[in-house]
Amino acid sequence: MIEKIIEDALFAAIAAVGFASISKPPKRAYIYCAAIAAAGHSLRYILINYFSVGIVISSLIASFTIGLLAVFMSPRAKMPAETCLFPSLLPMIPGIYAYKAFAGLAMCMIRHDKAAFDTYFYLFAENAIITTSVILMLVIGATIPIFAFNKISFRATR
């Protein structure tokens, strides 16, 4: 169990650093992104696999933790909270659900017989709803700490 969690944290950290590099963060942000993403993603892994919590609620809890860590680390790093926060959320963005939703929609346009249309419309709706709700929960969870500790979050670069 412990090895699985450590493995999840490690690969989430590499994923966060790599995906963060696309959005050009300051160099010293990488270490914070890696640490925060590892903590958040492994927490979600534990919730989903060991406590049978659904992906939506576990994303909310994980992103709230990520938000708290980012808000309290950002003044130390002298960076806006988003610089640590947003790249750390990237490994949890439900990319596969997102493109499956579009693929389902595309199939609905092609196939018009009722049985096939029903199946593909269901796949489109299911994937679209999961994508939207997971991203929404990620952002709500991460934004609550920014709201709650407004003074810290917006004065980090002072």
Add this chain to the structure above:
Amino acid sequence: MTTMKTDPDERSLYRFLSEYGAELLGSGASCIRLEKNISRIARHYGRDTEIVIMPRHIHITVWSPGHDDAFTAISSISRKGISFNINTLLSRLSWHIADNKIDFEQSVKCFKRIISDRHQNPWAVLLAVSAANASFCRLFGGDISAMLIVAFATAVGYYIKQFTLRHKVDLRVVFLICSFVSAVLGSTGILFDIGSTPRIALATSILYLVPGIPFINSFSDMLYKYYICALGRLADALVLTACLSAGLCAAMLLMNISMF
């Protein structure tokens, strides 16, 4: 270092605020940060501001100190791409101005220097993105051969992305081409029966293209009630996701693989 507060001439101040806003928003800052930074700078010079943020433009109205006159500056949001480094440095600049650490002329020079420095080693990013996507494949349960396939598919796709963007190809076309190429390469595991998780390799091979930051920014703006900008950013992210899905579907059609 503390300097004397010198009042800039009106037009230079409006131009500076307007350009600052356009660059900050273009670098991927959220609307709430933009509003806070702009009003922080304006307050230092004794002005109040009102800001309207549209999907492609920002209108900044600056009131004169006695509130008897107002000027509006409109500028196009920078389209040079997301850069959290610029976002961080511009936020710091706003505090330097507010804390009276630099005068107006120095601020303008500092601003120009910040926005012109976008250098990043493209090979380092290519390597980091490939490693990241291979790690992502592992997180979804892919084995070592699936990870290697994803790393290769990502490296080729991302190289094409860098190359085409340098040649100013439309971003949507870039996403279409890159996802197609990465998905074709990602499907080699299924074609040649490599490893035990070839489908995971294909499913994750294009995930480096998912516009995560625009999605997050859009929902973040929505929570702070900047609905128009949020919808603009959401539309951008959805169009790019549609393009990458289309590229993936085309590749699967070519390789005769079904998605569901």
